[in-house]
Amino acid sequence: MAKDTSPAKRGRKRAVGEDEVVAAAIRLLGARGADAVSIRGIAAELGLAPNAVYTYFPDRAAVIGAVVEHLLGETDLAALTARDTPWRDRIHTLAGDLRRRLLAHPGAVNLLLSGPMDGPNALALGEALLAVLADAGLDPTEAARASYLLIVQVLGAIALEAAELPSPAPAPPIAERVATRREQLRAIPADRFPRTAGAADTIAQFVSDEQYAWGLDRVLDGIEGRANS
Amino acid sequence: MAKDTSPAKRGRKRAVGEDEVVAAAIRLLGARGADAVSIRGIAAELGLAPNAVYTYFPDRAAVIGAVVEHLLGETDLAALTARDTPWRDRIHTLAGDLRRRLLAHPGAVNLLLSGPMDGPNALALGEALLAVLADAGLDPTEAARASYLLIVQVLGAIALEAAELPSPAPAPPIAERVATRREQLRAIPADRFPRTAGAADTIAQFVSDEQYAWGLDRVLDGIEGRANS
DNA sequence: TACATTAATTGCACAGCGTACAGAAATTGG
């Protein structure tokens, strides 16, 4: 049961730790977007030669995976399992939290979607979600299906929002993004797309907190209909 | 009203057309994955020097945008507006169609999510969706919100499926993907993630047709609850 | 028919990327 990470190894001492590599990557992600999260960029950030990074991770994908894990690990799973709060509220809190955190560095969600999410923090999140949905009255099979549905919904919504942001810069405020959309929507020919043009005001607000919560509520409605079967 | 694309221009004749550029890109996408859709790869496919591509598109992002538009344009919108079919069935058909088409070249959905979907084919799809949801009894505002919800759901589900596929190769059959997942899930420690381990069988099938349809049905349930308010 | 104009294509170059390989530097157990 000894910590088998410390027992005084032989060779040269490490200049940094794996966590510092991840930290440097996240620093780049926030400051210069997802494309800037490069091996060479991270190395420069740490004052190392590019290939020194390969001491800590086998390839770029592994670094990305560790970053994803770190981002997922920041979520407050305790709030998710607090059984004194209604289950729908708990999910709303988690979803809002994830959205805020992931849109803080646009491009982060693209990292999530660039590989399977199979790390321990991803598992922990899934497990907590299953617990909430059991509280909601779903049997284990339905709870599992619903948990995936929720993850799809949350990551999908965030990904679509992120898709229309130019990667660098930590995302303008929502009001500004809505205004930009409204401006672009005014160019739509009302004769060819009458319904779209007519609903332009609502469409402009697709990237708002309200639409995000509305969509989640419809999903939760659908899930709730399967409860205590 | 004359075709202002033909009136006999002056300089050298174009070796290919914009559509051939897009076709070459899609050929690469299907054969060697999203990463292979490079300017140089397209140029090689067409027998041109790399920078000749810049005659047709200003940069790589524009090429990607055209590819996305082309993929969206392949969807059968007529089936969406056939009012003799129940509206839920029509949406299921469209969703299944999109999934099949996008998973045919994994990585395609990442292209969709790499920029705003604001081309004419994207607009046409949105417009058709609004019509279906009007048929479902939603007022224009709710229909707009629901249409975005549906797009989020469909693209999110496809993106999550694509995320765990190694980009090249046109996606193994579903049964094989489920088997692979089941294998990986057997490694999950049941003591730390009891619910996850217990539902492993269901979780393995997250990438199945059934889960896709199940999730869509929950979303449609939620949307249906807002009809004829 | 000859020439000038215009557009498409090419060659070359630059800066960046991931990463493989060999060697130098640093640290420790014996």
Next chain:
DNA sequence: CCAATTTCTGTACGCTGTGCAATTAATGTA
């Protein structure tokens, strides 16, 4: 003090997007 072991660096290869200048091909006009 030496040998073993680990980390870090130098160098290099092949790939990417794309800007600039020169070349090639097609046309309208004289």
